[in-house]
Amino acid sequence: MxxxxxxxxxxxxxxxxxxxxxxxxxxxxxxxxxxxxxxxxxxxxxxxxxxxxxxxxxxxxxxxxxxxxxxxxxxxxxxxxxxxxxxxxxxxxxxxxxxxxxxxxxxxxxxxxxxxxxxxxxxxxxxxxxxxxxxxxxxxxxxxxxxxxxxxxxxxxxxxxxxxxxxxxxGFINVFTRKSRPYLQPVASSGGSIYKRRGNFVPRDDEDLxxxxxxxxxxxxxxxxxxxELAAPPASLIVLSQHKRLNTDWANKNIPERTVVVEYAYKFCRVEGTEDHGYVQEIGWTSLVGEGFHRRKPTWNPVP
Ligand SMILES: C[S@@+](CC[C@H](N)C(=O)[O-])C[C@H]1O[C@@H](n2cnc3c(N)ncnc32)[C@H](O)[C@@H]1O
CATH class of the missing domain: 3.40.50.150 (Vaccinia Virus protein VP39)
Known part of the structure; x- marks a missing residue:
C-alpha cells in the first residue's frame, strides 16, 4: 500500500x-x-x-x-x-x-x-x-x-x-473536485481556519462543510x-453575557471574495434554579448553495 x-x-x-x-x-x-x-x-x-x-x-x-x-x-x-x-x-x-x-x-x-x-x-x-x-x-x-x-x-x-x-x-485542508480542481481552499490569515470557495462546484447542501x-x-x-441532537440546551437558562465572533475577525490580510464566513454566537448562562453554568453556542456560515447564512442548531456546553 x-x-x-x-x-x-x-x-x-x-x-x-x-x-x-x-x-x-x-x-x-x-x-x-x-x-x-x-x-x-x-x-x-x-x-x-x-x-x-x-x-x-x-x-x-x-x-x-x-x-x-x-x-x-x-x-x-x-x-x-x-x-x-x-x-x-x-x-x-x-x-x-x-x-x-x-x-x-x-x-x-x-x-x-x-x-x-x-x-x-x-x-x-x-x-x-x-x-x-x-x-x-x-x-x-x-x-x-x-x-x-x-x-x-x-x-x-x-x-x-x-x-x-x-x-x-x-476539516480545514484543501478540498478538490473529482477533476482535482480546487473547491475549498484555506485562506492565509493570522488565525482560525478560513475557507474560500473556488470554481463552480455546488455541493449537495450547506452541510457539506x-x-x-x-x-x-x-x-x-x-x-x-x-x-x-447530542447537546440541546436546557429549557430554562438565565443569560449572563453574550457576544459574537466571525472567523474572519482576526485575519491580518484582506479577506478575498467567496470566503466562507463562519459566525460563532456565544451566550454564557446559568441554568435556572441551579448553580450550573455553561454556554450556548450557535454557529452559522455563508451558504454554499444559495444566498445568506446557513444556521445550525444551538448547542449547550457545560463549564465546570
Ligand atoms: C496527519 S497524520 C494523522 C494521524 C491521525 N489519524 C490524526 O488524525 O490525528 C497521517 C498519518 O497517516 C499515515 N499514512 C499515510 N498513508 C497511509 C496509509 N496508506 N495507510 C496507513 N497510514 C497511512 C502517515 O504515515 C501519518 O502517520
Missing amino acids: EKIQYHFHTEMFRQTSQLVTARARLRATRPGKPLRILSFGSSIGEEVATLRFLFPNDEIYGCEIDDRVLEICQRSVGSLATIFKSSSEAIAANGPYDLILASAVLCLNPAPEDFKDRFPVSKFDDLVAMLDANLNPGGIFIVTNASYRFTESPVARGYDTIRSDIVHSA ADSVFEKRAGAGAAAVHEL
Missing part, C-alpha cells in the same frame, strides 16, 4: 465530536454489542489512545504505514490496542470493523503543485473502496480532513449521512440523513 499523507501530526481528542456522534448512533443501532474499531493512519498513537478512552469496552485497532512512526505507536500505546503495519491484507485480516476513522490520512496537505499526479481521485476511490470492503453493514465510516469529498466517491451511494449538532466541520460521519446502509433503499 502507498503512503498518502506524509505528515505525522496528531493530537489527543482530535475528532471527538465525530467519535461521540458515531458512538451515540452505534449505541442506538447495535445496543450492547462490542465494537471493532480501526484507526486508519494512527500516527504515533494519540488517536488510538483517544479511541480507548471513548470506547473503553470495545476492540481497538490501529494501522500505520510509516515504520518509524509505527514503532513509536506500538511502543507508547501498544498496550491499549492492536497496532499493525498498514496493508490491505492486514486490514482485512484484523477486520471487519464496525467503525473506521480516517482522519487526515486520505489527503496530501499542504497540497503540492503536482497534487493531481500524486493523489488523483482514483487513488482516493481505491482506498475508500478498500476500507468500505472491511466495514460491516450498519458500521460507521468517519472521514475528516480528506482531499476529496467522500460523498462524491462511488461507494458513498451505499451510505447514509449521520449529522449531529456537535459536528460543524469536516461538516458532513464527515457516514453509515453503511444495511439493506437496499434510498440514501437517508439521520440527525442527532
Whole structure:
C-alpha cells in the first residue's frame, strides 16, 4: 500500500465530536454489542489512545504505514490496542470493523503543485473502496480532513449521512473536485481556519462543510440523513453575557471574495434554579448553495 499523507501530526481528542456522534448512533443501532474499531493512519498513537478512552469496552485497532512512526505507536500505546503495519491484507485480516476513522490520512496537505499526479481521485476511490470492503453493514465510516469529498466517491451511494449538532466541520485542508480542481481552499490569515470557495462546484447542501460521519446502509433503499441532537440546551437558562465572533475577525490580510464566513454566537448562562453554568453556542456560515447564512442548531456546553 502507498503512503498518502506524509505528515505525522496528531493530537489527543482530535475528532471527538465525530467519535461521540458515531458512538451515540452505534449505541442506538447495535445496543450492547462490542465494537471493532480501526484507526486508519494512527500516527504515533494519540488517536488510538483517544479511541480507548471513548470506547473503553470495545476492540481497538490501529494501522500505520510509516515504520518509524509505527514503532513509536506500538511502543507508547501498544498496550491499549492492536497496532499493525498498514496493508490491505492486514486490514482485512484484523477486520471487519464496525467503525473506521480516517482522519487526515486520505489527503496530501499542504497540497503540492503536482497534487493531481500524486493523489488523483482514483487513488482516493481505491482506498475508500478498500476500507468500505472491511466495514460491516450498519458500521460507521468517519472521514475528516480528506482531499476529496467522500460523498462524491462511488461507494458513498451505499451510505447514509449521520449529522449531529456537535459536528460543524469536516476539516480545514484543501478540498478538490473529482477533476482535482480546487473547491475549498484555506485562506492565509493570522488565525482560525478560513475557507474560500473556488470554481463552480455546488455541493449537495450547506452541510457539506461538516458532513464527515457516514453509515453503511444495511439493506437496499434510498440514501437517508439521520440527525442527532447530542447537546440541546436546557429549557430554562438565565443569560449572563453574550457576544459574537466571525472567523474572519482576526485575519491580518484582506479577506478575498467567496470566503466562507463562519459566525460563532456565544451566550454564557446559568441554568435556572441551579448553580450550573455553561454556554450556548450557535454557529452559522455563508451558504454554499444559495444566498445568506446557513444556521445550525444551538448547542449547550457545560463549564465546570
Ligand atoms: C496527519 S497524520 C494523522 C494521524 C491521525 N489519524 C490524526 O488524525 O490525528 C497521517 C498519518 O497517516 C499515515 N499514512 C499515510 N498513508 C497511509 C496509509 N496508506 N495507510 C496507513 N497510514 C497511512 C502517515 O504515515 C501519518 O502517520
